[in-house]
Amino acid sequence: MAAVTAGLPHAEALRQGVTTTLDAFLEHKARAAVSLGMSPEVAQSLGGFLAAGGKRLRPLICATGWQAGGGRAIPEAVIRTAASLEMFHAFCLIHDDIMDDSDSRRGAPTLHRRLTGLQGSSQRPAAAERTGASCAILIGDVALAWSDELLHTAGLTPRQLGAVLPLVHEMRSEVMYGQYLDVTTAGRPTTDVEQARRIIRYKTAKYTVERPLQIGACLAGASLAVREALSAYALPVGEAFQLRDDLLGVFGAPEVTGKPSLDDLRGGKHTVLVALALQRADAGQRRVLDALLGMDGLGEAGADRIREVLTATGARAEVENMIAALRARALRVLESAPLAPYATAGLRRLTEVATARAR
C-alpha cells in the first residue's frame, strides 16, 4: 500500500508525523509509569508493536478524506487524530491475533506469542502461554484506551470533535461487530455468501476505508454531498480490498504478505472465496473442503488440495470478477463526485493500490 503515497502530496510527511506522534505519546507514557513505580513495559510493548511495521493505511486514508473535504496542508491536530486511528488499529490487530491464535504478523511473532516467550523458564509452558495471552489482551485494552486519549488531546476544535466523535463511535462498534461475526462463523464456513460479505463490509469496508475517509472529511468541514460521495466510493473499494486480502491470505507468498498462507484455511474462516467454493463444489470437492478446512494440524499438502478446489470450482476466478466489478463501481462514483481534482486523483490511486496490490 506504500504506493498510495504517490497520490497524496503529503503522504510521507504524514506517515512520519503519525510515527513521531505515537513515539512521543508512548515515551511520555513510559516515563509516567516509571515515575509512579510501575513498569514501562506496557508502553514499550505497544511501542514495539507499532514500530514493527504497518502501512499507516488508515491515517493515510484519513488524510485523503481531509483533502477530499477541502483541506490542504495537514495540520497537527489532524495528524494526531490520524495517529489515534493507528493506535486503535493496533488494539484491533493485537486482539484479533489472540482470537485467531495467529503465530505471526508483519513477518514477526504476534504480540501474545512474543510475550509468552518472555515469560522465561520459571513458568510451565501452559502458564507462560496464559500469561502471554493475558498481557496481550491488556496491552490491546491499553491501546484502545490510549487511542481515545490521543483523540481527545489532539487539539481539535469543539466543533471538529463534535462532528467526529459519532463517527469514531460508529467505527468502533462496526469493527467489533464484524469481528464478532468473523469469530462466531470461523470453523463452520457455509455457502452463505451474503454473510461473508457482511463480515467484510463491517470489518474492512466501513472500518478501514469509509470511516477514516469520513473522519478526515468531517475535520475539514466537508458538505453532506461530499461525505455521501465518499461513502459511496469507500464501500466498494473497501470490499474489493478485503477480497484481495482473502485471495492473498490463501494464494499469496508469505514472504511478501508477512502472514502464513495457512492461517485462514486452518482457522476455517468464513470468507466469500470459501462460501463460493462450497456453493459450486461437487461431492468429491465438498469432501475435501469439509475434511480439511479448519483442520488443526493442516499442513502445506492439505492446503494445496484446498487451493486446487478453490481454483477448480471457479471460486477464485469469481472473486477476481467481484474485485473488478467493485473497482469499476468505485471509479464510476469518482467520475461524478463533487470533489476537487487533486482529491479525486488520490482516491483513484487508492483504488488501484487496494484492488491490485501484491500485499
Added chain:
Amino acid sequence: MAAVTAGLPHAEALRQGVTTTLDAFLEHKARAAVSLGMSPEVAQSLGGFLAAGGKRLRPLICATGWQAGGGRAIPEAVIRTAASLEMFHAFCLIHDDIMDDSDSRRGAPTLHRRLTGLQGSSQRPAAAERTGASCAILIGDVALAWSDELLHTAGLTPRQLGAVLPLVHEMRSEVMYGQYLDVTTAGRPTTDVEQARRIIRYKTAKYTVERPLQIGACLAGASLAVREALSAYALPVGEAFQLRDDLLGVFGAPEVTGKPSLDDLRGGKHTVLVALALQRADAGQRRVLDALLGMDGLGEAGADRIREVLTATGARAEVENMIAALRARALRVLESAPLAPYATAGLRRLTEVATARAR
C-alpha cells in the same frame, strides 16, 4: 455493599437510574444491530452480564463524590456518567475473568464460560472454548467502547466534560496497570509486600474509590481542597476494601461471596496476605506454600493447608490490623475534611461497609 444505601439519600433512586440507563442504552444497541442485519447477541450478552448482579458500587461512590462536591439531587447527566463507570467496570470484570481463567462470578458462570457452553456440539471442546473466550474478549472490548459512548452522550456541559475526561483517562490506565502487575506476578508470589500493595492501590484504591469520588466531585465543581481531601480519604479506604476482599477470597464462604474461595489460591495471586505469610513462614510452612500456591488442581484439602499457614504465621491477623489502621486513617481525614456534614456521613458509612463487609 448494599448498606451504603443508607448513607446516601438518593442511593436506591441512583441504582435504579443507572440500571434503567444501561438497559435503555443496550436495548437501543440491540435494535440498531438488528436493523443493520447484525445479531443483537453482543448487546444482549452484555445486558445479561450487567443485569446479573453487581452492587453498582462505583456509580454509588461517584454519586457520593457529587454530593461531597456540593451537589444535591442527582441530575440525569450525572446518572449517565455513573452508568458509564458501571459499563467500564463490566469491561474490567469480563476481561479479568478471562485472564484469571475464573469459572464463576456473582454466583453464576463467568461470561467466557457461558459463551463456551453456548457453542453447541458442532464444535470440539477446545474450539468451543476458544470461540467462547474470543466472544468474551470482544464483548469486553465493546463494553469499553460503549462506556465511552455513554460518557460522551451523558449530556455533560463542555466544562464538566473537560474536567472529568482527564480523570477518566487516568482511571482507565491505572486499572490496566494494576491488572498488568497482577497478571505478571500471579503464579510467582514473593515476600514483596510493597509490590502487592501497589497492585491494590492501582487496581482497587484508585480505580474503585478515588477516581469515582473525584469524578463525581468534579461534576459538581468541587474545589481543589475538597478533591484533595477526597483522595486522602479514598486511598486508605480503597486499600482496606481490597485487603478485606483478599481475606474473603481465601476465608470467605463462596455462597456469600459468589466466588469460589479457591480461585485466588489456585491462581497463586501475589496478595499482601500471601506476601506476609511468605515473610513469616518457617521452613515447613514455606514448603506448604511453595508446593500448593498456584497449583492447577488445588482442592479443598490443599486449600485448607494453605489457610492454616496463613493463619498460623500471623499473616491473617496482620492483614486485619492493616485494615483497622487504614480505616482509622480514613476516618481521621474525614474529621478535618472541608465537606458538608451529609457528605461526611455518607463517606463514614462507606468506610464501615468497605472494611467490615461480609461480601
